[in-house]
Amino acid sequence: MTDGSTDSGTPGIPEHGEKKRRAVEPSPPARVMSIHAHPDDQEFTVGGTLAKWARAGSAIVTVCVTRGTGGSNRFTPPDMTRETLGPIREAEQRNACRVLGIPDVWFLDYQDGMLEATIALRRDLTRLIRRFRPDAVLCGDPTVRYYGSTYLNHPDHRVAADAALDAVFPSAGTRLIFPELLAEGLEPHEVRQVYIHGAERPDTFVDIAGTLDVKLAALREHRSQMGEWDPKEFLVEWAREQGVRAGLEVAEAYRHMTLEGP
Numbered sequence: 685m686t687d688g689s690t691d692s693g694t695p696g697i698p699e700h701g702e703k704k705r706r707a708v709e710p711s712p713p714a715r716v717m718s719i720h721a722h723p724d725d726q727e728f729t730v731g732g733t734l735a736k737w738a739r740a741g742s743a744i745v746t747v748c749v750t751r752g753t754g755g756s757n758r759f760t761p762p763d764m765t766r767e768t769l770g771p772i773r774e775a776e777q778r779n780a781c782r783v784l785g786i787p788d789v790w791f792l793d794y795q796d797g798m799l800e801a802t803i804a805l806r807r808d809l810t811r812l813i814r815r816f817r818p819d820a821v822l823c824g825d826p827t828v829r830y831y832g833s834t835y836l837n838h839p840d841h842r843v844a845a846d847a848a849l850d851a852v853f854p855s856a857g858t859r860l861i862f863p864e865l866l867a868e869g870l871e872p873h874e875v876r877q878v879y880i881h882g883a884e885r886p887d888t889f890v891d892i893a894g895t896l897d898v899k900l901a902a903l904r905e906h907r908s909q910m911g912e913w914d915p916k917e918f919l920v921e922w923a924r925e926q927g928v929r930a931g932l933e934v935a936e937a938y939r940h941m942t943l944e945g946p
């Protein structure tokens with residue numbers, strides 16, 4: 685999950701047509717939906733932000749598009765089956781959310797490792813957005829194919845992010861897209877803010893100095909994926925890399941969009 689990118693543009697010169705980087709951290713949204721492909725994606729990427737916002741009173745729900753039944757090459761025993769692993773990873777994600785202060789996790793039962801950006805997935809995410817009615821959605825960056833020279837972005841990550849953004853706009857806010865959702869009593873809802881993690885040109889930085897330890901504790905709940913590996917050094921280093929761009933000791937970095945609607 686490492687963001688090996690060091691390209692943050694030319695120092696002091698804003699990109700053409702873009703405003704200068706925001707210095708002020710956005711205030712916690714009242715209602716937040718955090719959408720990810722697998723159990724543990726959230727804890728690696730945005731856990732510090734969510735813990736901070738939960739403490740500030742945000743209502744947060746986590747959406748996991750798969751149950752993570754693909755496991756990991758390093759730590760999933762060879763005799764493990766998808767059927768056995770699913771409930772384990774689901775429980776680990778619920779425990780991790782509890783650590784972060786998130787009371788609810790919604791799982792969609794798509795297959796780990798085989799995710800496709802289908803209309804069915806977009807509809808399912810649209811349904812959840814209309815039901816929970818978040819002010820802000822957090823997701824990954826579907827445009828990033830690889831990070832640095834050591835990590836190919838997982839196809840499920842790209843697909844989950846793509847479907848999440850397509851559900852935010854235009855599906856969630858447009859009455860006549862997915863009319864079957866109206867029949868379920870789900871009125872359109874316009875999401876105003878999007879926080880995209882893993883973006884190559886982040887413009888917004890959340891200071892996680894007060895919640896990095898919570899992020900670490902939440903990540904450790906994913907025991908079936910960690911084995912003997914202690915993620916502390918990795919997480920701290922990554923948080924420092926993200927913070928340095930904003931003069932923060934440790935941070936989570938985003939492309940932050942405020943949607944103006946149609």
Ligand SMILES: [Zn+2]
Nearest residue numbers: 721722725838
């Ligand atoms: Zn993942």
